[in-house]
Amino acid sequence: MGRMDLRQGIGLRRLGSTADDFQQDLLSSLYYRKGTTVESASARDAYEALALTVRDRLADRRARTAAAQFAHNPRWVYYLSAEYLLGAQLEQNLLYSGTGDLAAQALKPLGRSLEEIEDLDVEPGLGNGGLGRLAACLIDSMATRDIPAVGYGIRYDFGIFKQSLEDGGQAERADDWAFHGNPWEFPAPDDRQTVGFYGHTEPVPGSPVRKRWVPGETVLGEPSHMLVPGYNTETVNIVRLWRARGSEASFDLSRFSAGQYAEAVQEAVRAENISKVLYPDDSTELGRELRLKQQYFLCSCSLRDIIRRFRLRNENWDDFADKTIIQLNDTHPTVAIPELMRLLVDEYELDWDRAWSITRRTFAYTCHTLLPEALETWPVHMFERLLPRHLEIIYLINMHFLREVEAHFPGDADRIRRMSIIGENGERRVRMAHLAVVGTEAVNGVAELHSKLLRETVLQDFADLWPAKFQNVTNGISPRRFIRLANPRLSEVISDGLGGDGWLNDLDRLAELESLADDPAFRERWRSVKRANKVDLAAGDPDSLTDVMIKRFHEYKRQQLKLLHVITMYHRIRENPNGDWIPRTVLFAGKAAPAYHAAKHIIRLINAVAATIAADPVVAPHLRVVFAENYNVTLAERIIPAADLSEQISLAGKEASGTGNMKLALNGALTIGTLDGANIEIRAHVGEENFFLFGLDAFQAAEARINGYHPREHYERDAELRAALDAINAGAFGGVGREVAESLLGWDEYLTLADYRSYLDCQEEVERAWRDRDRWTRMSILNTARCGFFSADRTVADYAARIWRVAPVPVPRED
Numbered sequence: 001m002g003r004m005d006l007r008q009g010i011g012l013r014r015l016g017s018t019a020d021d022f023q024q025d026l027l028s029s030l031y032y033r034k035g036t037t038v039e040s041a042s043a044r045d046a047y048e049a050l051a052l053t054v055r056d057r058l059a060d061r062r063a064r065t066a067a068a069q070f071a072h073n074p075r076w077v078y079y080l081s082a083e084y085l086l087g088a089q090l091e092q093n094l095l096y097s098g099t100g101d102l103a104a105q106a107l108k109p110l111g112r113s114l115e116e117i118e119d120l121d122v123e124p125g126l127g128n129g130g131l132g133r134l135a136a137c138l139i140d141s142m143a144t145r146d147i148p149a150v151g152y153g154i155r156y157d158f159g160i161f162k163q164s165l166e167d168g169g170q171a172e173r174a175d176d177w178a179f180h181g182n183p184w185e186f187p188a189p190d191d192r193q194t195v196g197f198y199g200h201t202e203p204v205p206g207s208p209v210r211k212r213w214v215p216g217e218t219v220l221g222e223p224s225h226m227l228v229p230g231y232n233t234e235t236v237n238i239v240r241l242w243r244a245r246g247s248e249a250s251f252d253l254s255r256f257s258a259g260q261y262a263e264a265v266q267e268a269v270r271a272e273n274i275s276k277v278l279y280p281d282d283s284t285e286l287g288r289e290l291r292l293k294q295q296y297f298l299c300s301c302s303l304r305d306i307i308r309r310f311r312l313r314n315e316n317w318d319d320f321a322d323k324t325i326i327q328l329n330d331t332h333p334t335v336a337i338p339e340l341m342r343l344l345v346d347e348y349e350l351d352w353d354r355a356w357s358i359t360r361r362t363f364a365y366t367c368h369t370l371l372p373e374a375l376e377t378w379p380v381h382m383f384e385r386l387l388p389r390h391l392e393i394i395y396l397i398n399m400h401f402l403r404e405v406e407a408h409f410p411g412d413a414d415r416i417r418r419m420s421i422i423g424e425n426g427e428r429r430v431r432m433a434h435l436a437v438v439g440t441e442a443v444n445g446v447a448e449l450h451s452k453l454l455r456e457t458v459l460q461d462f463a464d465l466w467p468a469k470f471q472n473v474t475n476g477i478s479p480r481r482f483i484r485l486a487n488p489r490l491s492e493v494i495s496d497g498l499g500g501d502g503w504l505n506d507l508d509r510l511a512e513l514e515s516l517a518d519d520p521a522f523r524e525r526w527r528s529v530k531r532a533n534k535v536d537l538a539a540g541d542p543d544s545l546t547d548v549m550i551k552r553f554h555e556y557k558r559q560q561l562k563l564l565h566v567i568t569m570y571h572r573i574r575e576n577p578n579g580d581w582i583p584r585t586v587l588f589a590g591k592a593a594p595a596y597h598a599a600k601h602i603i604r605l606i607n608a609v610a611a612t613i614a615a616d617p618v619v620a621p622h623l624r625v626v627f628a629e630n631y632n633v634t635l636a637e638r639i640i641p642a643a644d645l646s647e648q649i650s651l652a653g654k655e656a657s658g659t660g661n662m663k664l665a666l667n668g669a670l671t672i673g674t675l676d677g678a679n680i681e682i683r684a685h686v687g688e689e690n691f692f693l694f695g696l697d698a699f700q701a702a703e704a705r706i707n708g709y710h711p712r713e714h715y716e717r718d719a720e721l722r723a724a725l726d727a728i729n730a731g732a733f734g735g736v737g738r739e740v741a742e743s744l745l746g747w748d749e750y751l752t753l754a755d756y757r758s759y760l761d762c763q764e765e766v767e768r769a770w771r772d773r774d775r776w777t778r779m780s781i782l783n784t785a786r787c788g789f790f791s792a793d794r795t796v797a798d799y800a801a802r803i804w805r806v807a808p809v810p811v812p813r814e815d
């Protein structure tokens with residue numbers, strides 16, 4: 001990694017920065033790398049040539065970044081995540097390389113507009129939702145903050161399914177996102193790794209702890225990486241994604257020659273299946289072993305790569321934890337803990353205690369849930385079959401750990417049983433969250449309330465044992481993607497207001513907008529931006545109140561509560577057609593896990609209600625319900641700038657943090673929400689008078705459950721609620737939705753009916769505020785001005801200072 005290898009060292013010309021240079025490079029890419037000419041280039045040729053031209057500019061920065069980082073030999077941050085919801089790359093990379101205008105110019109001779117070309121840029125949907133998007137925001141902010149970091153993940157052939165509506169219900173199609181290739185990635189076949197599965201272990205003569213694992217199957221992990229540029233800095237980090245493939249020997253030529261075509265490739269197919277699809281969350285039992293295989297595949301490839309990188313500059317294993325911090329994004333990569341132990345003990349021959357001390361200081365764990373059903377566990381027998389050596393190591397870790405517990409809480413057998421990494425009630429299972437807490441130096445929740453509830457409920461025993469280990473790092477979002485790229489109009493207004501665009505990587509500066517909240521001209525501009533964004537979105541009347549609920553479908557998020565509100569509005573308007581109704585456009589978007597039937601029933605009912613309302617000449621002028629298909633980052637970027645009202649109405653105590661709430665507030669939408677996740681902190685920042693609060697808090701919700709909750713009591717007591725549920729049951733919406741009503745009246749797991757009246761009252765407050773245009777606009781400006789805290793740059797600064805203990809390594813600018 002000497003200086004000599006870089007472009008300057010070998011006398012390679014620097015890529016020019018003028019429009020002419022850029023155009024030359026684009027035409028050259030088209031001619032030499034795409035092998036086509038201006039006359040015959042297709043739109044896709046133009047797209048790929050442009051992508052390569054932009055990528056070249058980042059690649060130069062990347063080479064200098066790697067050189068500066070390795071020379072510094074810092075503590076590297078390795079972010080391990082089963083998911084990355086990166087969003088489209090072209091627009092981002094144009095912005096981060098400052099070449100947007102050059103690109104638009106350079107495309108002219110090709111007779112193409114930049115917008116047309118951008119439409120060909122496919123978003124890699126390698127994640128389900130919030131967790132994967134958080135990973136993408138954090139790696140963006142790490143690069144922006146000049147933190148030496150690598151994100152590790154899986155290069156799934158098929159990302160999150162594409163959603164469409166068929167007869168008002170969700171239909172799913174495979175997302176072959178790289179069907180046309182992916183111009184943004186660099187394959188790195190020389191860094192491939194071999195990963196084992198199954199087999200057995202053998203004792204090693206003369207060593208009581210070391211074992212030899214003889215896998216029954218091996219698979220190759222082949223990496224490629226995508227560039228992760230920082231904004232307004234030289235740093236370009238990478239996200240390295242692993243793809244599984246069979247070895248050369250996995251193709252059986254003799255069987256092929258004998259006409260057994262399927263058999264000839266079956267071993268290769270089995271290997272490649274590991275990175276074939278992103279698993280939807282809340283999935284069924286089906287294919288669970290494959291999912292554990294994916295997790296181990298990611299961890300094994302990444303750890304070997306991390307060790308390879310460590311050894312480029314270091315020799316002593318005792319330095320490993322000082323040079324390495326591996327952040328586990330939820331429990332999916334937890335098997336990295338026993339894998340590092342295995343590598344250190346079995347392969348590098350360290351003794352157990354030394355290896356354990358290194359391992360514990362190397363990892364940190366972010367927990368993302370409070371839902372007990374989302375806390376991952378694996379049957380012991382599955383581990384035993386798939387990863388026999390890892391199970392032995394987990395048993396050893398557990399034995400040492402339980403001795404520690406016994407020493408702290410002598411004779412507390414109950415506690416020992418509760419804390420064990422192996423759950424013994426019924427089928428024996430490995431509790432991944434326990435393993436993650438035991439094997440790491442720090443554990444964090446993702447919002448204040450969530451971290452508190454983790455300490456006080458799910459992980460209480462562990463917090464008793466190691467209080468200092470538990471921390472909070474409130475999530476954040478990338479202001480580049482979710483303000484600058486998503487909402488260029490608002491960005492311009494903000495930059496004009498603040499005298500420059502320095503706020504884009506110093507989001508606290510938004511606070512300076514406060515003084516403009518009372519400036520009539522500024523308010524007028526603010527309003528006209530929102531209106532123009534609504535016109536672009538074209539979801540409904542741009543003068544209507546645009547009320548959005550965009551997120552994964554889950555009963556705890558309570559799309560059903562929003563729907564009961566819609567049905568009640570529908571009834572009210574029908575009863576009083578000449579009322580002074582505020583026109584509303586209610587926009588839903590989100591996917592349901594394919595096997596999550598209750599969520600799919602809610603989607604179906606939403607569309608049935610939408611159709612009924614649209615067909616009702618009395619109600620339709622006042623109320624419109626829209627379901628936008630295939631919610632993804634690209635769609636989020638279109639909807640968020642147009643939103644007036646942000647629905648964050650989960651049952652308190654269930655949403656870990658939320659990040660959609662932050663994106664919307666920063667774009668000037670007002671929040672109606674419960675005291676859940678980061679809503680609490682948003683409310684604290686924007687001020688309670690600028691936030692619409694309703695519903696039970698987490699404590700009251702838990703109480704209600706304990707005291708015996710009877711949804712029917714709310715139904716009996718509340719005539720409007722009764723009318724809404726009765727209408728569903730009477731078939732008023734095409735006969736659809738009885739399952740939804742039945743579940744609400746029968747059990748109502750997430751206390752929807754308990755919060756219904758409070759929610760409706762709060763919506764009336766929303767309408768009062770909306771009628772006063774100046775008041776609303778002022779509230780909107782203050783929401784943006786006061787939410788600078790929710791930048792992922794701040795989140796990363798918190799991780800860096802409190803958990804990772806790393807400092808920036810700036811990359812020198814050329815000249």
Ligand SMILES: *Cc1c(COP(=O)(O)O)cnc(C)c1O
Pocket residue numbers: 085128129130133550551552631632633636657658659660661663
């Ligand atoms: C931000 C985001 C999410 C997370 O939304 P929540 O409201 O926090 O659940 C999910 N999906 C996409 C595409 C996002 O951009």
